[in-house]
Amino acid sequence: FKDLFLDSWGFAIRTRGLKLSLENYAKFINTYHKHFSIMANQDTLDTKETLEHQEFLEKETGKYILPVYHANEFLKGDHKLLEYYCEKYPYVALWGIAGGWFKADVIEKYYNFCFQIGMKYKTKYHWFWVTINKFLKKYPFYSVDSTSWLMWGKFNKILQYKNWKIITLEWSYYKKNGISPWEKGQASKRLWLWYVARTQYQKYLNDYRALRWGEYRKNR
Numbered sequence: 001f002k003d004l005f006l007d008s009w010g011f012a013i014r015t016r017g018l019k020l021s022l023e024n025y026a027k028f029i030n031t032y033h034k035h036f037s038i039m040a041n042q043d044t045l046d047t048k049e050t051l052e053h054q055e056f057l058e059k060e061t062g063k064y065i066l067p068v069y070h071a072n073e074f075l076k077g078d079h080k081l082l083e084y085y086c087e088k089y090p091y092v093a094l095w096g097i098a099g100g101w102f103k104a105d106v107i108e109k110y111y112n113f114c115f116q117i118g119m120k121y122k123t124k125y126h127w128f129w130v131t132i133n134k135f136l137k138k139y140p141f142y143s144v145d146s147t148s149w150l151m152w153g154k155f156n157k158i159l160q161y162k163n164w165k166i167i168t169l170e171w172s173y174y175k176k177n178g179i180s181p182w183e184k185g186q187a188s189k190r191l192w193l194w195y196v197a198r199t200q201y202q203k204y205l206n207d208y209r210a211l212r213w214g215e216y217r218k219n220r
Contacts (some may be wrong), residue, residue, distance in 0.1 A: 003147065004035055008042035010068070011095075011129075022053055026060040033063055038126075040093060043068040046082060066126065068093040071110050082114060085120035091142070093129040104134075111139050 008025055011020040033039070041057060043050045043160050050068065057065045067085045069092060074082070085092045087127075092115055118125055124142035136144065 003037045005126075005143070006036040006039040007128075007145070008040050010041075010043045013042070016046065022056060023060075026057055029057070029063060033061065037089070038066055039063060040066045041068050043070070043095070045070065045072060045220040047073060047078060064089075064091075066093050068095050069114070069130070070095050071107075073112050073187050074113060075106075079113070079117075086117050086123040089123070091124045091126065092118075093128055105116045107135070111135065115139055152164060 006029070009020060013020055020042075022042055029036075029039055039057075039061075041050065044054065054065055054067055067089050069082045069085055071094075082092075082125045084218055093112070114125065117123070125139075127141045127144040129146060131175075
């Protein structure tokens with residue numbers, strides 16, 4: 001496991017009361033950075049605070065910290081912030097539409113703006129939390145992640161990809177046909193990696209969510 005994406009869980013800190021200090025996040029990065037190819041900033045909805053976190057983590061870890069631009073920053077007219085990120089960083093994360101808070105036309109305005117700026121600076125984008133086929137086909141995101149890919153296991157189903165479509169299969173399908181759900185070519189690689197990470201690497205993953213993103217990236 002050397003190509004993992006480290007999410008700071010900034011959203012969970014804001015919405016679920018997760019206790020994770022910026023100092024402890026920096027210590028975690030310094031201890032386990034060899035396992036991760038990218039580490040996200042511990043962003044907040046306060047732009048000044050987010051920038052302070054970015055500066056602190058970069059200084060304390062000496063690593064590339066993925067900056068995060070939010071939809072609410074776009075909606076309040078803070079467009080220069082994305083210009084700043086794209087000019088300084090070759091890889092930027094976009095966040096702010098998880099949970100269906102915005103209508104499709106608002107989302108499109110947001111991403112039309114982001115990619116206009118991104119193309120100007122040749123910036124690569126990561127998309128936090130949402131994997132809607134309509135937008136994946138329309139916008140050339142470099143990488144994406146979504147809890148949805150992992151949640152289906154709770155409902156006794158496995159996700160597969162076929163011709164750029166997500167297919168869900170019941171566990172009974174594998175049992176009926178004598179196929180191991182973890183057999184190569186059958187199981188969702190993300191589900192398998194999640195299982196391995198949670199069972200064998202719990203000691204360092206702790207309360208962080210680490211998602212494999214390389215497979216999607218290679219197919220873009």
